[in-house]
Amino acid sequence: MTGMTGLTVRKRLLGWLADLALILYFVFALFPIAWMVILSLKPANQLFSTYFSFTPTLGSYRTVLGDSEGIPFVRFFVNSLVVSVGAVVLSLVVGLPAAYASARWRFKGSENLMFTLLSFRFAPELTVIIPLFVLYQKLGLFDTYVGMIWVLQLVTLPLIVWIMRSYFADLTPELEQAALLDGYTRKQAFFKVALPLVKPGIAAVSLLAFIFAWNNFVFPLILTSNEAQTVTVGALSFLGGDRPKYNLTAAAALVSVVPPLLLALTIQRYLVRGLSFGAVKS
Amino acid sequence: MSSSRTAIGLRGIRKTYGKTTALDGLELDVKEGEFFCLLGPSGAGKTTTLKTVAGLEQPDSGTVELDGKDMRGVEPYDRGVAMCFESYALYPHRSAYDNLASPLRSPRHRLPAADARDRIAAIAELLGIGGLLDRPVGQLSNGQRQRVALGRVLVRPARAFLLDEPLSHLDAKLRQQMRAELKAIGAVQNTTTLYVTHDSVEALALGDRIGVIRDGRIVQTGTREEIWYQPCDTEVARAFGRPRINLLPGAVAADGGFRSADGKVELPISAAASPGTEVLIGVRPRDLALGEGPGHELTGTVYVTEVLGRSVEVTVRLGEQHVSLVAPRADTAGLRPDDPVRLTVRPENLLLFEADRPERPGRRIGR
Amino acid sequence: MGWRLTLRPYVLIVPALLLTCGILYPFGLGLYYTLFDFSASKPQPDMVRLHNYETVFTQDAFWNSAWVTVLYAVGAAAVETVLGVAVALLLHRSSIVGRVLEKILILPLMIAPVIAAIMWKLMLQPSVGVINHLLKPFGLGGVQWTDTPTGALLSSIAVDVWVYTPFVAILALAGLRSLPASPFEAAAVDGAGWWYTFRRLTLPMLWPYVLVAVIFRFMDSLKVFDIIYALTEGGPGDSTVVLQIRAYLEAIRFQRYSFGISYTIVLWAVVYLAAMVLVRHLGRIQRKAAEAK
Numbered sequence: 001m002t003g004m005t006g007l008t009v010r011k012r013l014l015g016w017l018a019d020l021a022l023i024l025y026f027v028f029a030l031f032p033i034a035w036m037v038i039l040s041l042k043p044a045n046q047l048f049s050t051y052f053s054f055t056p057t058l059g060s061y062r063t064v065l066g067d068s069e070g071i072p073f074v075r076f077f078v079n080s081l082v083v084s085v086g087a088v089v090l091s092l093v094v095g096l097p098a099a100y101a102s103a104r105w106r107f108k109g110s111e112n113l114m115f116t117l118l119s120f121r122f123a124p125e126l127t128v129i130i131p132l133f134v135l136y137q138k139l140g141l142f143d144t145y146v147g148m149i150w151v152l153q154l155v156t157l158p159l160i161v162w163i164m165r166s167y168f169a170d171l172t173p174e175l176e177q178a179a180l181l182d183g184y185t186r187k188q189a190f191f192k193v194a195l196p197l198v199k200p201g202i203a204a205v206s207l208l209a210f211i212f213a214w215n216n217f218v219f220p221l222i223l224t225s226n227e228a229q230t231v232t233v234g235a236l237s238f239l240g241g242d243r244p245k246y247n248l249t250a251a252a253a254l255v256s257v258v259p260p261l262l263l264a265l266t267i268q269r270y271l272v273r274g275l276s277f278g279a280v281k282s
Numbered sequence: 283m284s285s286s287r288t289a290i291g292l293r294g295i296r297k298t299y300g301k302t303t304a305l306d307g308l309e310l311d312v313k314e315g316e317f318f319c320l321l322g323p324s325g326a327g328k329t330t331t332l333k334t335v336a337g338l339e340q341p342d343s344g345t346v347e348l349d350g351k352d353m354r355g356v357e358p359y360d361r362g363v364a365m366c367f368e369s370y371a372l373y374p375h376r377s378a379y380d381n382l383a384s385p386l387r388s389p390r391h392r393l394p395a396a397d398a399r400d401r402i403a404a405i406a407e408l409l410g411i412g413g414l415l416d417r418p419v420g421q422l423s424n425g426q427r428q429r430v431a432l433g434r435v436l437v438r439p440a441r442a443f444l445l446d447e448p449l450s451h452l453d454a455k456l457r458q459q460m461r462a463e464l465k466a467i468g469a470v471q472n473t474t475t476l477y478v479t480h481d482s483v484e485a486l487a488l489g490d491r492i493g494v495i496r497d498g499r500i501v502q503t504g505t506r507e508e509i510w511y512q513p514c515d516t517e518v519a520r521a522f523g524r525p526r527i528n529l530l531p532g533a534v535a536a537d538g539g540f541r542s543a544d545g546k547v548e549l550p551i552s553a554a555a556s557p558g559t560e561v562l563i564g565v566r567p568r569d570l571a572l573g574e575g576p577g578h579e580l581t582g583t584v585y586v587t588e589v590l591g592r593s594v595e596v597t598v599r600l601g602e603q604h605v606s607l608v609a610p611r612a613d614t615a616g617l618r619p620d621d622p623v624r625l626t627v628r629p630e631n632l633l634l635f636e637a638d639r640p641e642r643p644g645r646r647i648g649r
Numbered sequence: 650m651g652w653r654l655t656l657r658p659y660v661l662i663v664p665a666l667l668l669t670c671g672i673l674y675p676f677g678l679g680l681y682y683t684l685f686d687f688s689a690s691k692p693q694p695d696m697v698r699l700h701n702y703e704t705v706f707t708q709d710a711f712w713n714s715a716w717v718t719v720l721y722a723v724g725a726a727a728v729e730t731v732l733g734v735a736v737a738l739l740l741h742r743s744s745i746v747g748r749v750l751e752k753i754l755i756l757p758l759m760i761a762p763v764i765a766a767i768m769w770k771l772m773l774q775p776s777v778g779v780i781n782h783l784l785k786p787f788g789l790g791g792v793q794w795t796d797t798p799t800g801a802l803l804s805s806i807a808v809d810v811w812v813y814t815p816f817v818a819i820l821a822l823a824g825l826r827s828l829p830a831s832p833f834e835a836a837a838v839d840g841a842g843w844w845y846t847f848r849r850l851t852l853p854m855l856w857p858y859v860l861v862a863v864i865f866r867f868m869d870s871l872k873v874f875d876i877i878y879a880l881t882e883g884g885p886g887d888s889t890v891v892l893q894i895r896a897y898l899e900a901i902r903f904q905r906y907s908f909g910i911s912y913t914i915v916l917w918a919v920v921y922l923a924a925m926v927l928v929r930h931l932g933r934i935q936r937k938a939a940e941a942k
Binding site for chain 3: 015018019021022023025026028029030032033035036039047048051090093094095097098100101102104105107109110113116117119120122123124125126127128129130131132133134135150151153154157161211214215216217218221222232235236239246249250253256257260261263264265268271272275276279280281
């Protein structure tokens with residue numbers, strides 16, 4: 001292309017600068033993850049002697065997943081899976097009807113419930129955990145799945161109720177009314193019309209709630225010790241001890257971020273509404 | 283065809299949403315088999331009325347009766363009425379066919395699949411959507427969706443059809459065609475139909491009887507002739523007919539006749555009204571004739587003319603007022619602004635109203 | 650019908666209500682505990698009324714923690730907002746580079762904050778960490794990142810920024826994409842410059858979206874725990890002991906339950922007040938933005 005004006009040259013230059021700035025940000029964003037991969041592949045004897053050149057080995061993963069070093073990481077992983085899935089399922093069973101009711105009917109107490117749930121989102125976790133720490137020991141719920149699933153409701157229930165309410169509210173009630181006049185009962189109208197239409201929302205919010213439950217740290221830190229401990233606490237324990245085992249820590253950290261990262265990539269489209277509690281829709 | 287039995291009866295229905303009153307003591311009687319048009323501007327309470335009949339809205343007070351039975355506590359699916367929503371309310375995740383089939387698959391109106399297929403095919407044919415049945419609703423135009431919504435109502439037997447502006451999103455030509463065909467559909471002929479519209483032409487064309495609703499009340503019910511010739515007040519008179527009815531402000535003179543506010547127009551009136559009463563005299567544009575003829579004579583000057591196809595709307599200045607009339611094109615040839623013209627009106631075509639007040643439109647007090 | 654109709658929504662929310670009470674109960678219990686001197690060494694506590702709160706407010710440790718918390722929250726929220734909006738603006742240009750990178754924008758956000766802190770801890774290690782290695786060519790090797798008070802606070806904020814900048818960017822990007830096109834077309838026709846368009850159109854219309862993000866970030870960083878616990882454990886000294894860390898140390902480490910809970914109650918009150926102020930502010934700004942449109 002000949003005859004480019006000074007303006008288009010300047011525009012292109014600015015475009016490149018903008019791309020460069022973006023790339024710089026993403027180097028900042030991605031480098032730590034890349035470095036963890038490198039660390040996790042390093043053999044123990046090259047851990048501190050080299051930076052970028054080393055003989056890669058899967059030994060760290062074998063150690064972490066082989067439950068050596070006295071840290072039962074596979075069990076922690078299963079625990080994370082059980083308590084996160086359990087918390088999401090409980091929140092869905094309990095939260096979907098509430099979300100639907102508060103989206104469809106104005107009634108006394110509904111807004112109070114909604115705002116109490118929202119306040120959980122912003123409440124300092126320790127306000128609830130410390131009393132629970134005392135209470136759980138009395139009730140025998142300390143270091144159990146049930147105890148963890150209960151306390152994780154603080155994370156998953158507000159998210160699921162608030163976001164599903166915004167999905168139900170977006171659905172015109174006339175669709176269910178049409179179903180009633182077609183001869184279906186209210187229950188059938190809900191299951192045949194409303195529910196299928198918010199299914200993508202349910203899927204997205206469930207995955208997001210799962211991620212947040214999985215990523216939680218402070219609940220298992222205080223309310224579990226061994227039996228029900230999860231990966232977030234487990235990964236940190238590789239840093240303890242006399243000699244820091246950087247390669248094992250990196251491997252454990254990476255293993256524990258795989259499930260949330262994979263899930264997150266599948267729900268990109270729905271993230272905005274989820275992250276903002278329904279305040280912003282994309 | 284319309285018996286005297288009441289199919290849909292609304293008695294003193296009140297419905298409020300917070301501080302706004304949607305229905306304010308609404309009374310309505312729709313006879314069995316009748317095609318009843320409910321006409322009113324948006325926000326008058328038309329949709330709320332339909333939803334109250336259907337049981338989708340609960341009235342704050344008053345009763346809904348279907349075939350003489352009080353419907354209190356009867357769920358929508360047990361009322362046996364079918365409703366076409368203005369928003370279509372089609373199930374967006376299903377095909378047009380599945381939308382039409384929805385009532386026929388429900389526990390209350392279930393038909394064997396083969397019978398349902400025939401029934402749907404017949405209705406789709408009638409509505410001109412036979413070729414669209416496999417399409418997802420999302421791929422249909424608004425006009426097509428509206429016909430699917432109407433079809434979902436017509437495929438099933440019902441005690442009454444409740445139709446909320448079912449033709450509003452069709453293009454003009456199709457609307458006219460459907461308007462003509464709708465009443466000929468067998469299901470519609472045999473079923474009590476409550477039809478809501480804001481279009482007075484539609485109401486006049488379709489309604490065996492018409493109810494005019496305003497601010498949550500029915501202000502007048504009657505046949506199209508009654509509504510046209512005996513409107514209860516100036517609002518109803520204005521609602522029907524385009525161009526609109528001419529309403530000349532004035533007062534009852536000492537001799538008992540009408541004298542316009544500017545004193546330029548005088549007309550005899552038949553009603554007994556005390557002198558000095560402020561009134562409006564109404565005459566429809568088609569009842570004003572150009573030139574000499576039987577009836578009262580008025581003189582004025584041409585203000586503007588506008589061709590409406592084969593007829594012409596002429597706006598005439600009468601004193602300080604403008605009146606419009608519709609005349610055949612031949613009679614208006616050569617009319618220029620400011621030409622003097624003579625108009626005649628038959629005495630029986632004059633309507634006399636009280637003057638409009640801020641709180642309510644003027645009532646008709648005489649022919 | 651009457652009673653069934655009014656009852657139906659209540660039936661549907663009963664399970665959620667019960668579960669909510671299950672969460673409110675420990676909160677109420679905690680509030681009750683703060684009136685006693687309950688600790689591991691005193692399992693049969695005595696009522697001390699508001700003594701715990703008096704102690705909290707008269708302790709230097711509390712005011713130090715409050716100060717650190719505010720520094721952390723303001724610093725993190727401010728940097729994340731500026732950086733997040735900048736990233737969103739750059740991505741909104743939707744160059745090829747941007748479209749590719751947008752797909753991985755959320756990665757740091759989906760990593761557990763505690764894991765993120767672990768990652769950074771490994772990188773920031775003064776003698777063998779990769780960051781100091783990479784800085785060596787610039788003559789900056791040997792920075793004592795988390796071993797100095799200022800360095801520890803800045804490092805913690807950096808981790809917060811690393812995790813949560815995508816949060817602001819995602820919301821701002823959604824906002825940018827929902828802005829109406831016509832004002833921008835009109836501005837382009839009028840020959841308005843980039844800066845003018847940004848100041849007068851983009852920013853005011855985008856502000857409600859950004860503010861939602863800022864509120865979430867500010868409130869969340871007031872109660873930060875994971876990142877600091879894993880990165881510095883509050884050290885060196887008391888330099889990064891934010892309020893939740895202090896509460897943890899008091900209640901769990903030193904097992905002075907009542908006293909520890911008092912800390913969290915005070916924090917809860919602060920967060921609650923901040924929320925009210927911010928939400929009211931949000932309402933005002935959104936009305937203004939609506940008028941501007």
